[in-house]
Amino acid sequence: MGYRTYTCPIARDCGGCEWLAVPYSIQLRRKQEQVEELLGTAAEKDGATVEPIRGMDEPVRYRHKAATPFAHGPHGRVHSGFYAAGTHRIVPCDDCLVEDPRARRILNAAARAAEKLRIPPYDEDRGVGVLRHAVVRCGWKTDDVLLVLVTRVDELRGAERLVSELRAGCPELTSIVQNVNDRHTNAILGRSNKTLFGPGVMHDRLLGCTFEIGPTSFYQTNPAQTEVLYRLALEGTGIAGGREPHLLDAYCGTGTIGICAAARASEALVTGVDQVPGAISCAQRNAHANGVEERCSFVRADATKWMAKARDETYDVVIMDPPRAGSTPAFLGGVARFAPERVVYVSCNVETQARDLEILRARGYRLERVVPVDMFPHTKHVECVATLVRT
DSSP, X not given: OTTOOOOOTTHHHHOSSTTTTSOHHHHHHHHHHHHHHHHHHHHHHTTOOBOOOBOOSSXXXXXXXXXXXXXXXXXXXXXXXXXXXXXXXXXXXXXOTTBOHHHHHHXXXXXHHHHHHTXXXXXXXXXXXXXXXXXXXXXSSSOOEEEEEEESSSOOTTHHHHHHHHHHXXXXXXXXXXXXXXXXXXXXXXXXXXXXXXXXXXXXXXXXXXXXXXXXXXXXXXHHHHHHHHHHHHHHHTOOTTOOOEEEEETOTTTHHHHHHHHHSTTOEEEEEESOHHHHHHHHHHHHHTTOTTTEEEEESOHHHHHHHOTTOOOSEEEEOOXXXXXXXXXXXXXXXXXXXXXXXXXXXXXXXXXXXXXXXXXXXXXXXXXXXXXXXXXXXXXXXXXXEEO
16 A cells, blocks of 8 residues: 555645545554544453454545535636635535546536526525535446435526536436525535436445435445445344344434345344434335345334333344434443344444443443444544444
């Protein structure tokens, strides 16, 4: 891997890849040290080790989801690009080193089409204008490309002409969706969607399974490393063909980990829990698309509240992939009450993971394996898969 570094003409202004000037081998070493500092002592006490971080062979072009804000420019121009670090000043970008090559060209094409059709960009100070953001998702193992245009208002005048312009300039687009966000918020996406072209969703494949991805679905940005992450999680479950374990997939989203588990072990039963209605309906469709719908059930509920009520359930394995804030003591207490043989904790924030693992360790579990995964090269972020077994 050596000490090669990458360059970007807007790196200083953008700030998104804060470690871009750091050789990748050193980035990995820093992330390894971060996980060892937070989890190394607990792992050592339990007879486990923090394994070497799983990095990428070539840490570029890994982001298959990209976004841009829009803003007024001089002479009717519509600005697009990235917010400069710590500001809402837009830095133009023609191509991004870490994004799918299709992404930035499509986002900039949306800005040019808005200029041509005189669709006004959103003015966040005054709360007026139409076009707020655009988000593009590009398939990793499919050719699907979904463009989401985020507007302040329901009515998008000239929508048909806009779609024609975008399809003419970006023939790779397979679907275009309007998402409406009328709130005064920094959140990009709103709650309602309107399909302007195509099926309104895209599909991609992970570990041989096909998944539907909607305009607001959570789907990992780096699918290549997601396969690494999921393989580690599935190894942690201990399941294999011929067994009939019951898995709880908490914070399941669109069901990706649980469905991969069901596809891996032909007798496995999976219960997925998530509080997002759209995610649960998508998970059900994904289970059907992969032929595991009879062994996968999905429940719309807050994971902690559901855990408090599901006192009579029994599970062999719990897989949990909570948000950055981590889990809750009540949920973790419920896990201990279920007393599964194994718990697989996938985390995007090792600090909250370390906090939660201490609760599980105090309730009769020990660490068996800890593996960091680099999902976001050139940034400080690191993910981690921790496997625990009941003592």
